[in-house]
Amino acid sequence: MKRKTFIFIMIFMMLFPYVVSSQTTDDWKKLDQISDEALRLAKNKRFEEAKQVLTHFSEEFFKLNARERLKSMDELYVVTITHESALKTVTAATLPAEERVEDVTRFRLVIDAIRSDHQPLWSEMEHSIMAAFYRMKKAVENRNMQAFQSSFQLFLNQYEMIEPSVKIDVAPERFKRVAANIELLEAPAFSRLSPDSQLKQLLQMEQDLQALFDGVKKDEADPSLWWVIISTGSIIILTLSYVGWRKYRGEKEKNKLHEKE
Structure with a gap:
């Protein structure tokens, strides 16, 4: 029982950072999809719907605490400026449709740049x-x-x-x-x-x-993929080493018992 508990704890400790990273990736994937939907609507000249989606992006951005996951204040600034610009111009009837689509496109590219490795x-x-x-x-x-x-x-x-x-x-x-x-x-x-x-x-x-x-x-290969490969290899090595040590200890005790007999 102790051996199983030990192995479980070691595996959890090694995989925990990947679980956190995976959650962060999923959150940004959601935001990426929202920005993509806004651009799709804008390209189809459904500007009011595009504005609603851009507003929804703001809500999800704060809900997912995405601000804390940005790498720098520069990234936050770029996201804020391009989002505000897209939100402001997308329903500006005085502007050409092409210009409104360009602003939403600029914002879409920024979100993709943050998410893409x-x-x-x-x-x-x-x-x-x-x-x-x-x-x-x-x-x-x-x-x-x-x-x-x-x-x-x-x-x-x-x-x-x-x-x-x-x-x-x-x-x-x-x-x-x-x-x-x-x-x-x-x-x-x-x-x-x-x-x-x-x-x-x-x-x-x-x-x-x-x-x-x-x-x-x-x-290049996704860094998280390399982490999984290395971590999995480490877990296998660790588990095999522990099992080998237990086997060696068992054989040693068995030999001592035979010597006594």
């Missing part, structure tokens, strides 16, 4: 963002600043969609480099640079942009 949804926008960037680059090569400005605006509209999520998933130094590149392109001084200098700046920006997406492409 790898391959977040925002990284799937790489093709469209880089395509807009290459149009900018082509315009500079052709020395067409008017085409550059229109391409740059298109690029900004798409990048701003993923920017809050990038802040969550990407190392600060990488994010800051892209932000600095954008700031330089927005400045009037950029248009006064020589075409060669402009192109040089864009080449640097291309590398920094690509680094953002490359940083999240590594499809």
